[in-house]
Amino acid sequence: MAKFPSDEWVKEYMDKLNSNADYQDAGSKWEGAITFVILKDDTFKDDAYIYLDLYHGKCREARFSNSLTDLPKSEFKYIGSYGNWRRLIDGEIDPIKGILTGKFKLEGAMMKIMRYTRAAKEMVNTASKVQSEF
Amino acid sequence: MWFFRSPEIIFGEDSLSFLKDLRINRCLVITDNFLLKSGLLDKLFRNLPESSKRMVIGDISPEPTFREMTGRIEEIRKFNPDYVIGFGGGSSMDTSKILFALNERPDLDVYDITPLVPLGLRKKSRLIAIPTTSGTGSECSWAAVLSEEGEKRKSELASPEILPDYAILDPDLVVSLPKEQTKNTAADALTHAIEGYVSSWNNPFSDAMSEKAIDLISSNIETVLKDPENIDARNSVHIGASMAGLSFSNSQIGLAHALGHSLGAYFKLAHGKTVALFLPNVIDFNYNVSAQKFEKLNSIVPERYRKKKFSDTLRGLFRSMGVEGSIEECGITRKEFEQNLDGLVSLASESTGCLTNPRESSTSDIRELFRNSYARLR
Numbered sequence A: 001m002a003k004f005p006s007d008e009w010v011k012e013y014m015d016k017l018n019s020n021a022d023y024q025d026a027g028s029k030w031e032g033a034i035t036f037v038i039l040k041d042d043t044f045k046d047d048a049y050i051y052l053d054l055y056h057g058k059c060r061e062a063r064f065s066n067s068l069t070d071l072p073k074s075e076f077k078y079i080g081s082y083g084n085w086r087r088l089i090d091g092e093i094d095p096i097k098g099i100l101t102g103k104f105k106l107e108g109a110m111m112k113i114m115r116y117t118r119a120a121k122e123m124v125n126t127a128s129k130v131q132s133e134f
Numbered sequence B: 001m002w003f004f005r006s007p008e009i010i011f012g013e014d015s016l017s018f019l020k021d022l023r024i025n026r027c028l029v030i031t032d033n034f035l036l037k038s039g040l041l042d043k044l045f046r047n048l049p050e051s052s053k054r055m056v057i058g059d060i061s062p063e064p065t066f067r068e069m070t071g072r073i074e075e076i077r078k079f080n081p082d083y084v085i086g087f088g089g090g091s092s093m094d095t096s097k098i099l100f101a102l103n104e105r106p107d108l109d110v111y112d113i114t115p116l117v118p119l120g121l122r123k124k125s126r127l128i129a130i131p132t133t134s135g136t137g138s139e140c141s142w143a144a145v146l147s148e149e150g151e152k153r154k155s156e157l158a159s160p161e162i163l164p165d166y167a168i169l170d171p172d173l174v175v176s177l178p179k180e181q182t183k184n185t186a187a188d189a190l191t192h193a194i195e196g197y198v199s200s201w202n203n204p205f206s207d208a209m210s211e212k213a214i215d216l217i218s219s220n221i222e223t224v225l226k227d228p229e230n231i232d233a234r235n236s237v238h239i240g241a242s243m244a245g246l247s248f249s250n251s252q253i254g255l256a257h258a259l260g261h262s263l264g265a266y267f268k269l270a271h272g273k274t275v276a277l278f279l280p281n282v283i284d285f286n287y288n289v290s291a292q293k294f295e296k297l298n299s300i301v302p303e304r305y306r307k308k309k310f311s312d313t314l315r316g317l318f319r320s321m322g323v324e325g326s327i328e329e330c331g332i333t334r335k336e337f338e339q340n341l342d343g344l345v346s347l348a349s350e351s352t353g354c355l356t357n358p359r360e361s362s363t364s365d366i367r368e369l370f371r372n373s374y375a376r377l378r
């Protein structure tokens, strides 16, 4: 079990992503880093950030921090409260529907990401495969 | 949490006269060349308040690019319409959505028309969609398709804020629709209803729209094709097409559209043809994931078409409508197909249709679906 979010969780997520053939297929042309922003809420007291450098179906670097300034800049940010992240990882929220219903926000070039929704879905599917502790 | 979004719908004979009741002062009409020359536009004008000022953009091509759409945007802003009317097929209605947004928000980047960005529209004007074909569903959807200049790609723009305020479904506007367009747009509408029904985002509201749409279209299309001026049958197909639009616009499309858009971008074929030729094979691919839903739909189609498998029912229905059942029948040689297969697969796999198709699909699944659809099953 790895606590979400933590260095340990991020490491396990990166390993799982890199061994997920479906993600590699769907993201084979993707180039660009994305930061998961986990906002504090009633049950989680500090904002947290997960930086992922994604390139041609592989995750080249993954880092966790409680400070955004510690991390490299990324082209995209996917932002939601801790509670909604938890529901996303548990498979209760669809990653794109999450945006359309205002539970998550996406910052970055929309047209680019809309062409990689299959990769986005696989990224979330992979997160569900990490044995997460909340 | 989810939504069901719909314009106010005015339907049936004489529904165009609804326009007389609106306080239209300055009206921008977006249409195509064919309609500009035909008598249909006069029908529209006869129903606008006499005192209303009009600006007409009448040169929308079937696959408009951003440059084509926005060539007269400065003139539009000076004209300052209080109503924007999209009058025609999908491309005229889609263009009206984009111009409606860009007139309201001169600062807007067209690619920011996504559901992820609040636009703050409707400060100056309202949007009316009046279809003159029965199939695209654009009058009831919050999406608009933009062709990319010099590229084999179309961008799907979408925002709840570009959903028309009113959709007017007057069957008088479709009685003279040529047979070729009648069958292709009906096939597109059936595909919308079926893909919306099994989409992973389906919901009770979209389901209800799909079931009734399939009933109305499949029971009336034969009459419409034999007797195009039969206003009751035309009315049923016209309403069915909009219901199908409401279904997929509130759930989503699937792989038949993902593959169809890609094929259409490479080979310039009518949209309805391209999606319909993939649909039966896509149903076979999805079958086990949505078996009960497909069985339900099979029970709705009139008995004379019904086969054991829903995909076979559709193969027969499309054949009776005269709709092409394979890529080969669309006139594409095996060589042209093979030469472009990598590109076709790659473009299809970028479509959001892959996301909401009930069964997940890998690039190799998509390639196989293309290959299986080259020639009709014998």
Ligand SMILES: [Fe+2]
Pocket: B136, B188, B191, B192, B257, B271, B275
């Ligand atoms: Fe369509």
